[in-house]
Amino acid sequence: MRWTVLVIFALLGLVGCAGPIGDRYGSYTQPPQLDDGWPVADAAAKGVDVSALERMSRGLASHGFVQLRSMLLVRDGALVFELYDRPSRARALQDLRSTTKSVTGLLVAEAAARGHLDLDAPVLPHLTPDPASFDADWQTTTWRQLLTMRSGLACNDHDAGSPGHEERMYASRDWVAFWLKVPREGPAGAQGRYCTGNAVALGRALESAVGEPVDAWAARVLFSPLGITDARWATYAGGDRVDTGGHLRLRPRDLARIGQLVLEGGSWQGAAVLSPAAVAASVAPISRLEGSDYGLLWWVSTFESVDGRALRVWETRGNGGQHLFVLPELGLVASFTGGAYNHPDAALPYALMARHVLPALGVQVSPNI
Numbered sequence: 145m146r147w148t149v150l151v152i153f154a155l156l157g158l159v160g161c162a163g164p165i166g167d168r169y170g171s172y173t174q175p176p177q178l179d180d181g182w183p184v185a186d187a188a189a190k191g192v193d194v195s196a197l198e199r200m201s202r203g204l205a206s207h208g209f210v211q212l213r214s215m216l217l218v219r220d221g222a223l224v225f226e227l228y229d230r231p232s233r234a235r236a237l238q239d240l241r242s243t244t245k246s247v248t249g250l251l252v253a254e255a256a257a258r259g260h261l262d263l264d265a266p267v268l269p270h271l272t273p274d275p276a277s278f279d280a281d282w283q284t285t286t287w288r289q290l291l292t293m294r295s296g297l298a299c300n301d302h303d304a305g306s307p308g309h310e311e312r313m314y315a316s317r318d319w320v321a322f323w324l325k326v327p328r329e330g331p332a333g334a335q336g337r338y339c340t341g342n343a344v345a346l347g348r349a350l351e352s353a354v355g356e357p358v359d360a361w362a363a364r365v366l367f368s369p370l371g372i373t374d375a376r377w378a379t380y381a382g383g384d385r386v387d388t389g390g391h392l393r394l395r396p397r398d399l400a401r402i403g404q405l406v407l408e409g410g411s412w413q414g415a416a417v418l419s420p421a422a423v424a425a426s427v428a429p430i431s432r433l434e435g436s437d438y439g440l441l442w443w444v445s446t447f448e449s450v451d452g453r454a455l456r457v458w459e460t461r462g463n464g465g466q467h468l469f470v471l472p473e474l475g476l477v478a479s480f481t482g483g484a485y486n487h488p489d490a491a492l493p494y495a496l497m498a499r500h501v502l503p504a505l506g507v508q509v510s511p512n513i
Contacts, residue, residue: 347388
């Protein structure tokens with residue numbers, strides 16, 4: 145996993161400092177047992193070095209949390225650590241930005257597992273009543289190519305001049321109609337380009353394939369079985385369409401549920417929620433994007449330890465510091481939310497993982513990441 149070195153090491157030094165703090169962040173306490181279905185446990189009982197977590201908490205508190213809003217750790221199925229910059233964050237809905245895309249990926253993969261669609265079939269018939277009016281490249285573009293950000297369109301959210309840039313899409317009323325007019329820069333299935341329009345189009349196509357609105361499908365197959373009672377999707381087209389490319393809002397504990405679901409291969413508390421095949425497909429590396437492997441709207445990378453181990457990481461990424469890290473070899477889920485939108489502090493979760501969380505589990509991460 146490669147990061148911007150100067151930014152990350154500045155952050156590492158920052159969170160390693162401990163200054164005067166109140167008693168609230170002076171010592172570790174086990175997360176409270178709530179009536180929300182989460183088992184809780186003492187971190188030490190799950191093999192986590194509590195003193196490392198305490199040092200991290202003190203450092204964060206002494207520097208105003210560096211725009212971190214929440215941080216949760218789940219080990220072996222139990223919530224063992226919970227930190228908020230203010231108490232109200234625990235119950236507040238957080239805008240997940242592009243972590244939403246990974247939720248969308250699970251919803252599409254599950255629809256495929258249930259027979260509603262074929263990931264390698266053309267997606268265009270689910271997006272327009274007249275697919276024959278589009279050229280051959282469009283007519284052969286598949287669900288999987290959109291899920292892996294290989295649409296072939298001139299759409300790159302990291303290039304402000306890109307014709308399909310998300311800000312241009314947001315300025316239109318019908319985002320999918322905009323996306324369908326984006327010029328092509330190459331064949332689908334070739335070069336990966338990070339394009340929010342791909343995820344938005346997948347949401348529209350998913351509605352067609354399953355025969356119900358995305359939010360209803362999500363509630364029925366994912367959120368309700370997980371015990372998530374308050375999930376709020378953003379909309380567009382005057383509120384008529386669900387934004388599956390960003391801005392889903394969940395509580396921190398509910399975000400962590402999704403990570404645990406993926407870790408357990410589609411199960412929650414012993415009950416099957418998603419198909420194991422859908423989860424496995426979501427986190428299987430298929431394409432390359434921004435220096436990382438990429439699955440079905442999930443980032444797939446590694447933490448490199450100093451003893452030569454490459455620890456798999458299934459990850460979501462959202463602007464401002466919205467992240468899930470799922471490390472199957474360690475039985476670990478780490479969930480972060482933040483407010484560092486379009487700011488280098490958004491990289492803080494990586495620093496916390498490398499400097500504190502993994503060492504608390506006995507894993508020293510190479511400084512040459």
